[in-house]
Amino acid sequence: MSDEELAKDLGPLAALTIGVGTMIGAGIFVLPGEAVATAGPLAALAFVLGGGIALLTAFSASELGTAMPKSGGAYFYVNRALGPLFGSIAGWGNWIGLAFASAFYVYGFGEYIVRMAGITFGPVELAFLSLSAAQLIGLGAALLFITVNYVGAKETGTLQNVIVITLVGILAVFTGYGVMNADLATLRPIVPPDKGIAPLLPVTGLIFVSYLGFVQITSVAEEIKDPGRNLPRAVIGSVVLVTGIYALVLLAVLAAVETELVANNDTAVVDVASQLIGPIGAAALLLGGLLATASSANASILASSRINFAMGRNRLISPELNEIHPRYGTPYRSIAVTGGFIVLFLLIGDIRTLSTAGSVLHLVIYGLLNIALIVMREAEPEEYDPDYRVPFYPVTPILGAILSFALIAFIDARVIALCIAFVVIAALWYLVYARDKTDAQGVLSEYILNRADEMPEPAVTAATSVQPDGGTYRVMVPLANPDHETDLITLASAIANQRNGTVVATHIVQVPDQTALEHGADHVAELDAESEQLLERARRDAETFGVDVETKTILSHRSFEEVFDAARTDNADLVVMGWGPDAHGRAEDRIDELTGSLPCDFLVLKDRGFDASRILVPTAGGPDSAFGAAVARLLAAEYDSEVSLLYVRDDDESAAEAEAFLEEWASDHDLEDATLSIERGDPETAIERAAADHTMLIIGATEQGLLSRLLGGSLIDDVTKTVDCSVLLAQKRHERSLRERLFG
Incomplete structure (x- = not known):
């Protein structure tokens, strides 16, 4: 029974583990060297500031998650609140941002393998590229993780819990040794005298990639026990916990050893562990780095396919991209395309570029997510009923949006330009490709257009100019038998009514092969006396549902085969037709089945x-x-x-x-x-x-x-x-x- 489906099986600890597991990754194992080289001990404050910005978004994600527990996470919230234009930007930004992050993770994985194995060979020339040993190993790791996701090997929840507990344990012991050997004098001056606090925000942008993933908890909101209480605890608690771990680890490291040992060292925590604990400590941190980078990369590839699925469901990308592999049961095309992006970014990027690009795109998404919360609160759509509400509204989401967008300005200008290009491409993608395919209008547009007389003219014009054209969802009904016309039109109209679409009632009049179609057009009344009467009745039946209806007569030497050509010509999204005498378990006849594919969806x-x-x-x-x-x-x-x-x-x-x-x-x-x-x-x-x-x-x-x-x-x-x-x-x-x- 349906009420048995509602049982929740994820407790607060399990939900918290999802958030912590998606964040404790390559960031703390790879980025401290780069961060300390730029900002010295001030790098620890950068991790705290990054966590604070993430926390503001975590408040908004918690409210949206309890109100709209749907797959797609931040993309879904932005798409529903702000509409498909911003949904396209959020979806593509999340997708490409995860690809950048995955490339960063496997690059870090390569650095740890190089360190563990003592690999010393220099750059390898490949075509016009010069690849380091870490990049080559990262390339192998990327192909491995892509293949694992392609063939559908599943990571169990138990394994993920073991990895998270292992990482937290390693970092806790490491921090403990750092505290025992700490000398606060080593931290002075906390603010570099030659740079001041200027590096703080650029470093925060660099390390923000360490906070990606806490929104993923909202994707499993329906499975969490008492989600109104436990989901916010998991989302917000994971950010607070991870921020504390990051800050303590970095402070302990910088207080225990000289700053020079950490700066510009991609495996700095290993060198520090070797000095503080010895070979066992170094081995433990190497293991932790490998687990963290591998887990983060695999989780990012996995998450990208969920985003693509949600975008495909809303027709912002082709649903064919999410086609399921007949053997492996995975969205293999989506994974393959994502894998291509990861490999490309890995080959042409460095650690800093990859991490900051991932940060910028996710900062854009988090800024939009905070705005989405404000829109949902102010518009108050009927379905919006969150169990948790953001504290200090509207200050919290406004501050979250401003800080997310503002932090972007302090990141490398070339990376900003690259990410702006992706945002522009995403917007153009919607306007050129997806606008006439999607039909889901955002709450913001609905709010503005429903109050057009009260709203400023520029706002109404902007909402109208970018609203989706997919409302013209076209349901074609080929009519032949008057006995079944009413039921076919009823079925088609019901679907069109739910999709805000149009019914296209089409009567295909078969003209004998001996008669030219041009001549038949002059004698259609003689060829089929029922045509006009049939179409007029179809129009009346469809209009009882309040849907738009078009009627047309097509003259053809064929009958059944013409249905497919007519569907293509009319850009039909769906064809509703009667069950013919030659039906054999599929909509097309046997010849059409062998020679081609359906032009759209069919109901028979x-x-x-x-x-x-x-x-x-x-x-x-x-x-x-x-x-x-x-x-x-x-x-x-x-x-x-x-x-x-x-x-x-x-x-x-x-x-x-x-x-x-x-x-x-x-x-x-x-x-x-x-x-x-x-x-x-x-x-x-x-x-x-x-x-x-x-x-x-x-x-x-x-x-x-x-x-x-x-x-x-x-x-x-x-x-x-x-x-x-x-x-x-x-x-x-x-x-x-x-x-x-x-x-x-």
């Missing part, structure tokens, strides 16, 4: 009376069943339907595994309120039995190859023939190779 209705009150969605986790879930969600919103999910487990799969899969699948597809059902045995029998209590069956198109269906038939065809309710075949547009089309 086996009409036994349109009734969406009780919907059954069987799933095995494929892309078409995911599309079926999206359709069920739209129909449920339109008709207040009861939705049931069915999973048929294999004999070698335990009930607990099946239940865990179905609960996660329901959550991933926003069907937490659905009734969950798990059967065992023959899928056809199980679906038929479950469908007896439902009015509509939404089933994903078969992934069987054509040859196997010709020889053995299709489960979908068999089920469709035996169930009494209407059947809706859902088929998502995605590429399949010729081999997959033939053999599955």
Whole structure:
């Protein structure tokens, strides 16, 4: 049952571990040398200041996380509050920022391997590049981590906890030795006399990459026990704890040894540990550095695919980028593209450039996140009901936004220019590519446009000029049989109404091959006397839903095949059509299946009376069943339907595994309120039995190859023939190779 899905299994300590584990990484193991060389003992204050800026954003992230517990984290909050233009900037900034950070982490990993193995070979010339030993080893590490994520090897929560505890333990012992050997005179003067406090803010920008990741806790908000209380504790507590650890480590180091030992040393903590503790200490810090850099790199690559998924769901990037690998079950294209960025940045960047670039892009995101909070508070959309509220509002988010953006100004001008270029590209990407594909308008635009008479004209003009055009979501309905026209239009209109879209009722009139189409156009009334009447009835039916409707007649020598060309010509996002006599478990006929791909998503209705009150969605986790879930969600919103999910487990799969899969699948597809059902045995029998209590069956198109269906038939065809309710075949547009089309 759906109420059983709501059980939370992440306690406050587990949630805190996620935040600490994503932050205690390469920053404290790699950056102290660079930071101390620039600012001396003042570098410890830079870590505190960086933590303070992160803390302000942590307050805002906590409130937004309890109000909108969705995957995508900061990207989702910015996109929902400020709209898809800023969502594109936040999404691309987060994506590219993580790629820069990952390149920095693997570079640090290379530095620690070089130190551990005593590698001494010099730069290697590769084409027009000169690569250090650390870069070459980092390149190998990057390819390894990319491959691990590509093939879907999973890091368990237990392993992550062990890594976090190990790192904290190593740093605690290290700090203890530093305190025991501390000489406060070594810290003087804290402010370099020749530089003053001028290096403080540039160094803060350099080390800010050490604070990336605390927002990731909000991505698992739905799994946290008592999230209104424990999520803010985990987000805010992780920043406070990590800031304290960083500051104590650096102060202990600088008080225990001469500053010169730390400055300009990428593995400074190892040298300090060697001097304070001996070989065992050096080995422990080397191990800690390797664990930290490896864990940070792997976690960043993993997080990037979640951002891409959220952007693809909002159509800010092509959903095809998130296509799941048929064997590994991973978003392999997304991981491969992210990996390409990581390798590129590693080859052309140095430690300082990589860390500051990651910092700048995330500072942009954190600034926007604080603004997003202000927008949600002031606009007060109906769905915004956080369990936690930021203290000292509006001072806290305003200060968080100002400091995040202001810190950027103190970072290297070349890095700022590079990141501005990425921001501009992200904005252009939205305006040129994504604007006519996404339909989700931000709360800010809604607030301004709904009060256009009260708002300044420039604000209204700006909101209008960048609002998404994806509201013209086009649902094409090819009409042929008057008996089923009403139900097809009803289905299409319900979906278009939920997507703020348009219904395109299309009557394809088949002209005999012997008749020229130009001649047929003059005699369309004679060729099909029902055309005008059919389209007029379709218009009336669609208008009862209050949706925009277009009608058109297409003359063609073909009938079924013309549907695909018409969908391409009309830029249809979805085609809703009737179940033809040649249906075989997929929307296209066998020739079209072999020769091409669908031009858009398809729904094929086996009409036994349109009734969406009780919907059954069987799933095995494929892309078409995911599309079926999206359709069920739209129909449920339109008709207040009861939705049931069915999973048929294999004999070698335990009930607990099946239940865990179905609960996660329901959550991933926003069907937490659905009734969950798990059967065992023959899928056809199980679906038929479950469908007896439902009015509509939404089933994903078969992934069987054509040859196997010709020889053995299709489960979908068999089920469709035996169930009494209407059947809706859902088929998502995605590429399949010729081999997959033939053999599955």
